[in-house]
Amino acid sequence: MLIAGCSNGTHLAGKIARKLKASYSKLRVNKFPDGEIKVRFMSNVRGKEVVLVQSFYGAINDCIVEVIFAAETAKELGAKKVFLAAPYFPYLRQDKRFKPGQCVSIEVIGRLISRYFDKVFIIDPHLHRETKLSHLFSIKAESLTSNPYIADYIKKNIKNPLIVGPDRESYKWARKVAEKIKCGHVILKKKRYSGRKVKVTLNKEVNVDNKNIVFVDDIISTGNTILESVKNLRKLGAKKFNCIAVHGIFVENALEKLRKANVKVVTTNTIPNNVSKIDVSGLIAENLKK
Numbered sequence: 001m002l003i004a005g006c007s008n009g010t011h012l013a014g015k016i017a018r019k020l021k022a023s024y025s026k027l028r029v030n031k032f033p034d035g036e037i038k039v040r041f042m043s044n045v046r047g048k049e050v051v052l053v054q055s056f057y058g059a060i061n062d063c064i065v066e067v068i069f070a071a072e073t074a075k076e077l078g079a080k081k082v083f084l085a086a087p088y089f090p091y092l093r094q095d096k097r098f099k100p101g102q103c104v105s106i107e108v109i110g111r112l113i114s115r116y117f118d119k120v121f122i123i124d125p126h127l128h129r130e131t132k133l134s135h136l137f138s139i140k141a142e143s144l145t146s147n148p149y150i151a152d153y154i155k156k157n158i159k160n161p162l163i164v165g166p167d168r169e170s171y172k173w174a175r176k177v178a179e180k181i182k183c184g185h186v187i188l189k190k191k192r193y194s195g196r197k198v199k200v201t202l203n204k205e206v207n208v209d210n211k212n213i214v215f216v217d218d219i220i221s222t223g224n225t226i227l228e229s230v231k232n233l234r235k236l237g238a239k240k241f242n243c244i245a246v247h248g249i250f251v252e253n254a255l256e257k258l259r260k261a262n263v264k265v266v267t268t269n270t271i272p273n274n275v276s277k278i279d280v281s282g283l284i285a286e287n288l289k290k
């Protein structure tokens, strides 16, 4: 097996290769002045199972073209199988034609990736209206969860936690993590008005006395979901706020805004950032072994 670190995957690919005692090679990617990219394998892929590790954040569309070019090249050069390990996989939130004429991105990305890979591994995919990866991909698609890693982090680092899921979909992380560490949890109600505007409300009595509030969610993007939730719980007297998320996208100074609101934030390293303290390389390595 050859683990290939793509532009946004090197922070995990090397660790995965070490854990599997497999070979590792960084995919060489260069950009031409006009924006086109060129990719090159620096190791022989012939006869090997090649795993492309790519996290789709930042220049997401470039990341997609990069893995398609790399997958096709690997096959042309004789790779036995080509897998995609995507710590963070994009375009899953547009899961419905909200307005006439819109692209349902989740379906298109699933079909596109299925054409080029033999199997895909995704950490905590954002599945809401569409609930199964098997509906999106025609290849084998494994959904991996970082919940045990998050639960372990909370157990070791946060005393007297009350786990709070900021919206209905977050139960897959918040409730599951709370069950693992055997502590209380509450799920809030969110209404989204736009990419930036959300309103969060409490739908039942919550006792926050002496509790360390721990928001658990899959994605933090603008941070507004968590900031809105903090406002609500502060009104009830909550004082200590933590937020543990899988994917820390942090656009528009989100991390800074959360810090100013006295929220201690930690994420997994599906996307590397200053607070990505929970390492999930083992999760991918374990599943590649199977």
Ligand code: R5P
Residues within 6 Å of the ligand: 166, 167, 169, 170, 195, 196, 198, 217, 218, 219, 220, 221, 222, 223, 224, 225, 226
């Ligand atoms: C959406 O349902 C996700 O689970 C997150 O709650 C959402 O993406 C967070 O976005 P933001 O940080 O921009 O409020």
